[in-house]
Amino acid sequence: MIDDLDLGFDEPERGEKGRHRHGAVRKRKGGSGGRGKTYLALLLALLLLGGIGGGAYYGFDRIQNYFVTPDYDGAGTGDVTVEIKNGALLADMADALVAADVVKSHKAFIEAADANSRSKNIQPGTYKLRKQMSGANAVTAMLDLKNKIVNGLTIPEGRTSKNIYKLLSEKTKIPVKDFEAAAKDPEGLGVPDWWFTRGDKKKVARSIEGFLFPDTYEIPPKATAESILKLMVTRFLSVTEEMNFADRVQRERGGVSPYEALIVASLAQAEAGNKDDLGKVARVAYNRVYGEFNCNCLEMDVTVNYYLESIGKPTKTSAQMTQSELDDPKNPYNRKLRGLVPTPIDNPGKQALAGAMAPPPGKWLYFVAIDKQGHSAFADTYEQHQRNEARAREAGII
Template sequence: MIDELDVAFDEDAEQSKPRRHRAKKSGGRSAVAFALTFVLLAVLGGGVYFGYTKVRGFFVAADYDGPGKDPVQITVAKNASLTEIGNELVKADVVKSTKAFTNAAEEEPRSKNIQSGTYNLRKQMAAKEAVTLLLDPKARIAKGVTIPEGKTAKQTYELLAKATGIPAKDFAAAAKDPEALGVPDWWFNRGDGKKVSKTAEGFLFPDTYEFDPKASATQILRSMVDHFLTVTGELGFADDVQKNLDVSPYEALIVASLSQAEAGIAEDLPKVSRVAYNRAYKEKMPLQFDVTTNYWLELNGKDPKHSGKLLDAEMRDPKNPYNTETVVGLPVGPINSPGKSALAGAMKPAEGPWLFFVAIDKEGHSAFAVTDAEHQKNIQKACANGIDLCGK
């Protein structure tokens, strides 16, 4: 066809020459050339359109239409990216493609406010509809529960029970075997020759959690233990304390829980940890941390007391495995769930010879001392600031 067209054009071009006897044929051939040109352009145009539609198919994300069909519950993990959320939605057949969801989310400025939790969505929704529901508070059915730093396991079970409706006793039962919750057995080793309190205490990391409404007590505690292992792993906690402090990770965890309970402000956590290490390992003397007595009281169903209200019989109770008033060294186990700052403070304690500390103001600042004489002066300073310590 191209050759014929070339000929037609060549012959048409010859019309410029003064050949009157060919003028009659040239009109017919010009019409043929025009027709062939039109057909060629039409074919080429059709090819371009076909190619465009095929290429366009590669770049337009597959998506469903409409508000969706069957209801389904989807859990958005904490700190999940839009892509990760999209992947979960695709797995549950909520949206047709991750790309469709991320495109719709990027077009909605509020999508950065999508919270973790469990949502009531529908299968086969348009991506835009899914984004809208994820931003609707009414669609979110799992509310967050915050476990503050320094809460004991017993207090944690009560908070979880209130948030989930699962009885606290179910959490206590699930926690009886910490290794079944994911705590590696090597965590329950210590190098000071003392017994180990093999409980979940200390391993239930404090944070804000979003739990699947269908999760069991065991599954919930496992997720908290897993978070603990993640945080300590990121800190390099276990390797660091063994290498630089020559103590087992379990002993350092105990120190972290003690400092979490005793320090009034975060800045004092490394110093309190240093006092614990100095007393337990360097000076071989009782810690005399009142918080361990209160922990024992709680385990026995009694209310904790202010330090000045504790009885000598309670502090010196020989049956108390957490006794630090008369017993040298660390207690048998952690007394709460220390946060990341407390773990870091126990891993890298401040340098200093301190053996004493006391809270000296209502903001929680502590004064540290090397000798008992210095400590007594700090106590008087605390009393002058309205801290109830006099006579102790």
């Protein structure tokens, strides 16, 4: 390598070619070229040796990092918020913490979590942490619920999307119109296109209704209407995937699409006065639409109420509804129309979904609440149903 540098220490042995080259240099610079070239060669040698040293240092640093976990010391400084999403694994948490400069490396956090048996209790949500914390301090801080920003909101089962927008707006101060605008694009919020198919060949009205899963949500700081609705849709997709909802419906419900089963779940959620009856009400809906029922229609007043709410009118009890409201031919949710209604009429919970996916066997076509706990009596024939209605009147229910 040194030979290649042409340091100029062997002038007598270079021969004519070497002398001629140096003569050319002298002519350009007007002085002795040997001394200048020597200085240049020494400079190059020093730079080269410095580069080798720097490379060696860099290599040592890499090797050291391999054996020693890069980690900050102490409890950190300043404040930073970090969101841990639902279903996040330790590696996902480490990603978020490194990105926010809370911990120095993925390895620092994961090793600290592995060393702390309580780390499995770290919950999803938004945390107020410090920058440049040691991995151990970061784990400890995330286990302390005082550092968790609690901004929870519970969405009850069976609420309509319009009602949910109001609840969300009250909690977040985001205008209702922002939620309504975001909801116009269900696919943009994460609903897969294949959900909007029906086995009965009716035209699908692409609505977000039914896909806003009822649960308790931590609303992140600076959330938007779109991000909140996406969070709810993601939860719906996660729950239905865990239940194997779509596959079981297609396999066991004889031509009924998952979307139609979602509609049935929403009907059961609205009609059942007790969770014990959710599956039975779903069975009634299937029996009326697809079985031996005179009109193959739903004849459920809850569909009328959904239409009234959608056009800005107050909902009513069955006794308060007029005949024109019950049988309005302009109402696409008319209880006398053949088949299922165009969309779900609310956002059902997990038990209602399970009831629509796998309802108990039965030939029931009618039901009526018979006690103050909301339990219903079910009947195969109208005569049996009339007797159940008499029981309900005796109990002061109707």
